[in-house]
Amino acid sequence: PSIGLITASLTLHAPSQIAAAIKSYAGAHQLEVVIAMPVMVDYASLQARLNEFRAQNIRGAIINLPLESSLAEKLVSENPDICCLFLDISPETDVCCVRFNHLDGCGACVSHLWELGHRDFGLLAGPESSVSARMRLSSWRETLHRHGVSNAVTVFGDWSAASGWHKAFELLHQHSRISAIVVANDQMALGVLSALAQLHRTGSRAVSVTGYDDTADSLYFQPPLTTVAQDFNKLGKRAVELLIQKMAAPQIRIRELLPTHLIIRQSTW
Ligand code: IPT
Known part of the structure; x- marks a missing residue:
């Protein structure tokens, strides 16, 4: 059968x-x-x-x-x-x-960045056609709101590393103050890390990045990725x-x- x-x-x-x-x-x-x-x-x-x-x-x-x-x-x-x-x-x-349950992971991720002192956020969401992408975005925003943060810029990718790479440039060119980028999956986060390396935003100039999924490769990204495990x-x-x-x-x-x-x-x- x-x-x-x-x-x-x-x-x-x-x-x-x-x-x-x-x-x-x-x-x-x-x-x-x-x-x-x-x-x-x-x-x-x-x-x-x-x-x-x-x-x-x-x-x-x-x-x-x-x-x-x-x-x-x-x-x-x-x-x-x-x-x-x-x-x-x-x-x-x-x-x-x-x-x-997206609520626990999304909440913990945004609170972690807030506790590190971040106040200027970039949100890289998944495609608007995906119900899970929309739920992650709204729970990030709710958590930011709870912490009193109103400075968050949102862009949408298509889950691929390539879209993460493009959207990171877009975010940082338009909003150079962003110190943390919350990303809706690990593959897009990989693209973001690559863009940051190209922009020399590493070491003491690094922008914090979080992923979502904890796929098997994420531990080997450079730097190893903070992420939400499913x-x-x-x-x-x-x-x-x-x-x-x-x-x-x-x-x-x-x-x-x-x-x-x-x-x-x-x-x-
Ligand atoms: C969801 C993944 O988190 C995301 O990275 C992407 O691969 C997407 O699937 C594709 O639809 S996981 C899903 C069970 C919500």
Whole structure:
């Protein structure tokens, strides 16, 4: 038997680590994983993927794509014969999900920078089309507001290192006083660190940088990256376990939240 995985681009580190974990835990349960990686994230294209799963006798799907609530709800109601478990949706959406709690990690990250004395922030968010990117941004802003900081400039990247590199130049050219850049994922943070090195903003002139994900490489960035850890292995394990439970008892309602936490390394000071 097989389960389906509909995923964000596997060229990105986080979705690929999640897919790897799902694949290995599914294997431990003698389940194959059929992977779909849609280019378009709209109803027609996702429904087409579920139809392909159905044709292969697949009755459970893990969906790791940032989805708007209405779209996730529509997929569930139009496909009652396929158990869907969502990994990247808003907490307000009433569908089965396992997701990371952005609040603890985002709050800890901004508070850490504030405690170091930073008051001029650059926020490098993920794409506005991603629900998780929007939630991270709003919880950074809430934490800054709580600390009484109003000096934060926001720019948006596309999760890639290349976008991080471009956006760092944009931020520092327009707002040279920025002393800390809060970044929505490690890959963009890698690009930011590279831009800072090119601008000779290192050593005693360094801008503090935080990432998000704690992917396997982040410890080896220069400097090693302070970041918010999401345990992708755990997410994959729980997703497989919970999907199996739901396929056995489709009426159960799954709402699981996994913690995130700050890991302090040398990119903040
Ligand atoms: C989220 C990652 O944090 C981000 O780096 C990017 O890869 C994104 O996925 C792609 O959609 S993790 C997700 C489970 C919210």
